[in-house]
Amino acid sequence: MNKKTLLSLFDNATSRDWQDWRWQLKNRFTKISHIKKLFGEDFSHTRILDKITGIYPMAVTPYYLSLIKNNISDDPVAAQCIPDMREITLGQKYPEDPLEEDTKMPVPKLIHRYTDRCLALVTEVCAVHCRHCNRKRFWAKPKSGNFKTRLGGFIRYLEKSPQIREVIISGGDPLIYDDEKLESILAGIKTVRSVEIIRIGSRAPAVMPMRITKNLCRILKRYRPLWFNTQFNSPAELTADAARACNMLQEAGIPVSNQAVLLKGVNDSEDKMRALLYGLQKISVRPYYLFHCEPVKGCRHFRTSIESGIKMMENLRRECSGLALPQYVADIPGKAGKIPLVSISSSTKAEMRKFQYFFDNFT
Ligand code: SF4
Incomplete structure (x- = not known):
């Protein structure tokens, strides 16, 4: 789906509008009927049903939709943003919150799972x-509450918790906010003397790279040391716009790392994963983690087996430079950290088997 076709759907929209992140946000595709119209025949595929969006709403920026280049049922970008029937037919016994994040919030919306950092x-x-999000539970009823109250709660908790030296600003996507609001978050957190490092987790470089503006970079630069973690899962997402966005952050002195998720049909072959990792390296984005897809309700169809993930990464390890290799890990409830999955020991495997749903025993 090319940019020109998509722009023609909006009255008087220009290339300049396209480069404006607010325009991208305002004009997100949220209705299956729009997608049907765009993709025609291909859209009669059973994966596309209105009722899915009643449970897991759809939202796609025109930019991200323009990255779909193949048949919709065989495209790594479509797989990540177009609803799929399997979201409501497979893995329905999976939990909505497998890491039990909601039980680790000492104050609303602040997850404190590790001693020295919080989310x-x-x-x-x-x-x-x-579509593979592990926080899909947020979409149905987003409870944004009062922004100032939430931020105030974070700051008060951080002031009482000097062991926290790193704060990861996440969501949702924090870059959904405008510069002013984002700066109020950064400034508020920086008032806490024990906070040494700020990290931002955002998919903006992959799904709406025009959000990375000169002004945003100027603001972020003021709050260094600040690290930026993003999520590219397919080489199809590594466009010139995405490269420009990452480069702007890097030129502002902000290291950009990637936390991919291993997704069936998107990046679960050696060729696709190699292309992603080499592509990241070429734009100076560090491949940091490759997460095993969590057992989240609505995401079962994205999950590969851990064994096949290990095999793929071990093969890549034999041929790729260490700089291009992320750590393949799984997040497990109740564990103090992420468990590395390459060369996994039999005792670790046995321990993980306790968490049966990590081995896809549910239908
Ligand atoms: S940007 Fe992150 S939090 Fe938002 S839907 Fe995607 S994976 Fe989930």
């Missing part, structure tokens, strides 16, 4: 609803 969920809203 501040500043919003439930995202530019694109990634």
